[in-house]
Amino acid sequence: MSSVLAPTPSPAPWLARILGGVLLVAGFVLLAAGGWLASVGGSWYYALTGLAWAVIGALMWGRLREAVYVYAACFIASLAWSLWEVGLDWWPLAARMGVPFIIGAVLLVLMPTMRRHLPLDDPRRVALRSPPAVVLMVSMAAFAAVALVSWTRDLHAIEGSMQDAAPASASRPTAAASATGAEVPDGEWHAYGRTAAGQRYSPLTQITAANVGDLKLAWEFHTGDKRGQPGDPKETTFEVTPLKIGERLFLCTPHQQVLALEATTGRELWRYDPQVRGELALQHLTCRGLSYQPPSGAAQAPDTTSAASAASATDATAGATASTGACAAKLFMPTADGRLIALDPATGKTCPAFGRNGAVDLWAGMPNVKPGAYYATSPVVVTRQRVIVGGTVLDNASTKEQSGVIRAYDIQTGALVWNWDSANPDATAPLAAGQTYTPNSPNSWSVASVDETLGLVYLPMGNQPPDQWGGKRSPAVEKHSSSVVALELATGRAKWVFQTVHHDLWDYDVPSQPVLVDLTVKGQRVPALVQPTKQGELFVLDRRDGTPVFPVTETPAPQGAAAGDFTAPTQPVSAISFNPPALKERDMWGVTMFDQLWCRIAFHQLRYEGRFTPPSTQGSIINPGNFGVFNWGSIAVDPVRGLAFTTPAVLAFTSTLVPRPDATTQLVQDDGPPTGALPALNENFGAPFAARMKPFTSPLGIPCQAPPWGTVAGVDLNNGRVVWRHRNGTVRDLSPVPVPIKLGVPSLGGPLMTAGGVAFLSGSMDDYVRAYDVNNGRQIWQDRLPAGGQATPMSYLGADGRQYLLVVAGGHGSTGTRPGDSVRAYALEKR
Incomplete structure (x- = not known):
C-alpha cells in the first residue's frame, strides 16, 4: 500500500500534466478573484475552491490517486453548496456545477489513457483504478441525479387554469361600445388595440386551441423599408400594428411610408410617402400605427371587397374632397419631422381641409425647435370630434428639450381646440400666437385610451428630462410625472391623476397603453382601467375617478439621492404585482462559474438596496431596469371573462451618475460621438450629472441575474390573482451557438387574445x-419568423371567410433582433 501512495521517480503522463496545469491556473484565478469577493462580504466558496483546485493541480503531477480523491471531495462540496444556494433550480445549478462536471468527466476519460502511458510495473497504474475512480464517478452520478430531478420541474412556474373564471354578463354592452360609442365589427381592427379601449382582443372564434396547430402562412408582403439607411438612429424599429377596415389593411413603415393592402391576399393597393426631411435629431425612428376616423355616423369604412366597391368608395371620397376639401373618412399619420397628416383611406391622398393642405404642424408653439427631437411615435387618439396628440422628446439629452404638451385638434379642420401642458396644467385654452409651451415638461409618448361615454382620455405619462436627477422639478411636474392622467375631452382639464412612481429617478415612465375593461369585483360591476408599468405593477383603477379597485400600498423606499436631489420616502405597490424579488448574491448567474464570480463581485461593488435604489456616482443596480417588466406592448384583456394575458420581463440595469464639469463635454458616448444630426443621449447637458446606463451583464454579455428573464402569465382581473405563469422563449437568436434552449427571454411588443x-x-x-392556450398558458404552436417580431399581432376576418393572424417582422434596433420588412398573414386551410 505504501508503494501506491509514494511518488516514483518516473514522470507523470503528459495528459495528467496538462490537466494538472489547467487546474493549477484555474485554481489561482479562483483563489485571487474569490478572495476579492470574500473581502467585500461575498461567499468564500470560490476562494476555497480555487485553493483546492491548485492543490489538485499540483497533485496531478505526481500523486494521481490523491488528486482524484481530493477532486471528488471538492466536487461533492460544490454540489452541496450549490443545492444550499439555489435548490433544485436547474440553470443556476448548471452555472455553478458545469465546469466542475466537465473537468471531472475529462479526468475520468483520461484515467485509462494515463494508465496506458505508464510502465506495467509502475504502481500508479493501480492508483488510476478504483476506488478513487469509483468515488469520483459516484460523486458525479449524484450530480446527474440532482440534474434529472431538477429537469422535471420549474421552480419559477405557476400552474393553474382560467377555466373556472366566471364570465361576465352576456347582456352588458361590449367594452368597445361603452368606450368608443361605436361597436367595431368583429372581423375588423380599427385602432392600435383594436378599439379605443386598448384591449388587444379579437372576438373571432375560428382559430381555437384545438386547431391552431394547423395554421399556415397564407401570404407574405415585403414593404421594402428596412433599417440601416443614412441618418437612422440605433433604435430604428418596425413596431406597427396594422388596422383592418372594410377589406383593407393599413400600416406604416419605420421611415413613415403608409400602405394599403388587400386584406385577403396582401396585394398592395396604394402607398403614400410623406417625404420626411432628412438630418433629423432622432432617438427613435418608428411608427407604431395609424389612427382611423370612420365616416360621419358610421362605425366602419365602406366595404371595399370588390373592385367595383373599391372604385365606388374612391369616387365618393374623391368627390367629397374635390367639392369641400374634406374626406369622408380619415387615416392619421404622425411623421418624424413633426407633422400630423390626414389621408383618405380610399385613395391614399391627403385631405386638404384638414390643417394646411392635409397636415397640422406639431412644431407650432413648441420651444427648442430641433427637427426630429419631437414627434408622435405612437398612433394619435381619435374621437367623434377630436384628434388628440402626444409625443416623444429626446430622453436625457439636455434640460432644454421640447414640451410634453398634449393637444386636441378639431377632427375635421385641424384647428387647435385645447392644449394641456403638464407643467402648466390649468392653462388649457389654445396657446396664443407667439407664445410657447413649457420646455422639458413631462410627455406622453405611448398609446392613450378613450372612454367617450365618460368623456375622458387616459394618458400614460413620462418624466421631465433628465430621468435620473430631479433636483429642479416643479410641483406640477412632480405631480404629473410617471402617472396616468384622465383629461376631459371637451376642455382638456385634468379630471384625475394617479401617480405610479413618486419622484421618478429610474426612467420608470408609464410605457403601456391603459386598458379599459368592465370587471366584476366582489360582486360589483366596476368600469376599470388596468395600467401596466415598467416596475411590474398592474394598477387597477376605477376609470371614473382614478381610485384603486385593488389595494395600493405605500412601501418604504431606499433613501440617499445624488447631491442636490432627494428620494421619495415611499413608493406605491399594487396588489397585482410582477415586481421581481430583491436580488441577492446567490441570484448572480453566468454561463460558467467564472463569469458568475465576476457578477458576484460586481454585485457587491455596485450600490443595491432593493427596489428603487437611487442612481449614484458609485453605480447602482436598478432592478427591474428601464427596459421594464412591461413596456409599450401593454397587455391583452378578455373583456368577457375579465382575464389578462401578460408578458412580464425582468432585466436588471446599472445606472451610474457621471459628474458634469460643464454643459458641453460629452462624457458617456462610449461608442464615440454621434454622427450627423443624431443626439448625444444620456449626456443631460445642463444638469449636474450625465448618466451611464446599461444592462447588468457579465463580460460575455450574459445577464448577471439568473433566468428566466421573460415569462407569460395569466391574471384573473376580477379577483387580482395570477393564475398561471411560464417561462417563454429560447436563446436561439441571442447566443453565439443557435441552440433553442428555453431559458425564458424578454419580449418587446404586445400580446393578442x-x-x-x-x-x-x-x-x-x-x-x-x-x-398559447389562454386557460393554462401552455404553448401550443409556433412558427419561425424571418426577422424580429417586435410588434403586436392582430387578427381579422378575410373576404374568404377565414380568420387571419397578422404578424409584422422587421426587427428592433435596440434589442439587436434581425432586421426585415415582412408582413405575414396566417390562416387555417380553406374548407
Whole structure:
C-alpha cells in the first residue's frame, strides 16, 4: 500500500500534466478573484475552491490517486453548496456545477489513457483504478441525479387554469361600445388595440386551441423599408400594428411610408410617402400605427371587397374632397419631422381641409425647435370630434428639450381646440400666437385610451428630462410625472391623476397603453382601467375617478439621492404585482462559474438596496431596469371573462451618475460621438450629472441575474390573482451557438387574445410567433419568423371567410433582433 501512495521517480503522463496545469491556473484565478469577493462580504466558496483546485493541480503531477480523491471531495462540496444556494433550480445549478462536471468527466476519460502511458510495473497504474475512480464517478452520478430531478420541474412556474373564471354578463354592452360609442365589427381592427379601449382582443372564434396547430402562412408582403439607411438612429424599429377596415389593411413603415393592402391576399393597393426631411435629431425612428376616423355616423369604412366597391368608395371620397376639401373618412399619420397628416383611406391622398393642405404642424408653439427631437411615435387618439396628440422628446439629452404638451385638434379642420401642458396644467385654452409651451415638461409618448361615454382620455405619462436627477422639478411636474392622467375631452382639464412612481429617478415612465375593461369585483360591476408599468405593477383603477379597485400600498423606499436631489420616502405597490424579488448574491448567474464570480463581485461593488435604489456616482443596480417588466406592448384583456394575458420581463440595469464639469463635454458616448444630426443621449447637458446606463451583464454579455428573464402569465382581473405563469422563449437568436434552449427571454411588443381561447405573441427575442392556450398558458404552436417580431399581432376576418393572424417582422434596433420588412398573414386551410 505504501508503494501506491509514494511518488516514483518516473514522470507523470503528459495528459495528467496538462490537466494538472489547467487546474493549477484555474485554481489561482479562483483563489485571487474569490478572495476579492470574500473581502467585500461575498461567499468564500470560490476562494476555497480555487485553493483546492491548485492543490489538485499540483497533485496531478505526481500523486494521481490523491488528486482524484481530493477532486471528488471538492466536487461533492460544490454540489452541496450549490443545492444550499439555489435548490433544485436547474440553470443556476448548471452555472455553478458545469465546469466542475466537465473537468471531472475529462479526468475520468483520461484515467485509462494515463494508465496506458505508464510502465506495467509502475504502481500508479493501480492508483488510476478504483476506488478513487469509483468515488469520483459516484460523486458525479449524484450530480446527474440532482440534474434529472431538477429537469422535471420549474421552480419559477405557476400552474393553474382560467377555466373556472366566471364570465361576465352576456347582456352588458361590449367594452368597445361603452368606450368608443361605436361597436367595431368583429372581423375588423380599427385602432392600435383594436378599439379605443386598448384591449388587444379579437372576438373571432375560428382559430381555437384545438386547431391552431394547423395554421399556415397564407401570404407574405415585403414593404421594402428596412433599417440601416443614412441618418437612422440605433433604435430604428418596425413596431406597427396594422388596422383592418372594410377589406383593407393599413400600416406604416419605420421611415413613415403608409400602405394599403388587400386584406385577403396582401396585394398592395396604394402607398403614400410623406417625404420626411432628412438630418433629423432622432432617438427613435418608428411608427407604431395609424389612427382611423370612420365616416360621419358610421362605425366602419365602406366595404371595399370588390373592385367595383373599391372604385365606388374612391369616387365618393374623391368627390367629397374635390367639392369641400374634406374626406369622408380619415387615416392619421404622425411623421418624424413633426407633422400630423390626414389621408383618405380610399385613395391614399391627403385631405386638404384638414390643417394646411392635409397636415397640422406639431412644431407650432413648441420651444427648442430641433427637427426630429419631437414627434408622435405612437398612433394619435381619435374621437367623434377630436384628434388628440402626444409625443416623444429626446430622453436625457439636455434640460432644454421640447414640451410634453398634449393637444386636441378639431377632427375635421385641424384647428387647435385645447392644449394641456403638464407643467402648466390649468392653462388649457389654445396657446396664443407667439407664445410657447413649457420646455422639458413631462410627455406622453405611448398609446392613450378613450372612454367617450365618460368623456375622458387616459394618458400614460413620462418624466421631465433628465430621468435620473430631479433636483429642479416643479410641483406640477412632480405631480404629473410617471402617472396616468384622465383629461376631459371637451376642455382638456385634468379630471384625475394617479401617480405610479413618486419622484421618478429610474426612467420608470408609464410605457403601456391603459386598458379599459368592465370587471366584476366582489360582486360589483366596476368600469376599470388596468395600467401596466415598467416596475411590474398592474394598477387597477376605477376609470371614473382614478381610485384603486385593488389595494395600493405605500412601501418604504431606499433613501440617499445624488447631491442636490432627494428620494421619495415611499413608493406605491399594487396588489397585482410582477415586481421581481430583491436580488441577492446567490441570484448572480453566468454561463460558467467564472463569469458568475465576476457578477458576484460586481454585485457587491455596485450600490443595491432593493427596489428603487437611487442612481449614484458609485453605480447602482436598478432592478427591474428601464427596459421594464412591461413596456409599450401593454397587455391583452378578455373583456368577457375579465382575464389578462401578460408578458412580464425582468432585466436588471446599472445606472451610474457621471459628474458634469460643464454643459458641453460629452462624457458617456462610449461608442464615440454621434454622427450627423443624431443626439448625444444620456449626456443631460445642463444638469449636474450625465448618466451611464446599461444592462447588468457579465463580460460575455450574459445577464448577471439568473433566468428566466421573460415569462407569460395569466391574471384573473376580477379577483387580482395570477393564475398561471411560464417561462417563454429560447436563446436561439441571442447566443453565439443557435441552440433553442428555453431559458425564458424578454419580449418587446404586445400580446393578442382571441375569443377562441388562444393568445399570440411575436415579440420574444428569438424570432418566433407563438400561440398559447389562454386557460393554462401552455404553448401550443409556433412558427419561425424571418426577422424580429417586435410588434403586436392582430387578427381579422378575410373576404374568404377565414380568420387571419397578422404578424409584422422587421426587427428592433435596440434589442439587436434581425432586421426585415415582412408582413405575414396566417390562416387555417380553406374548407
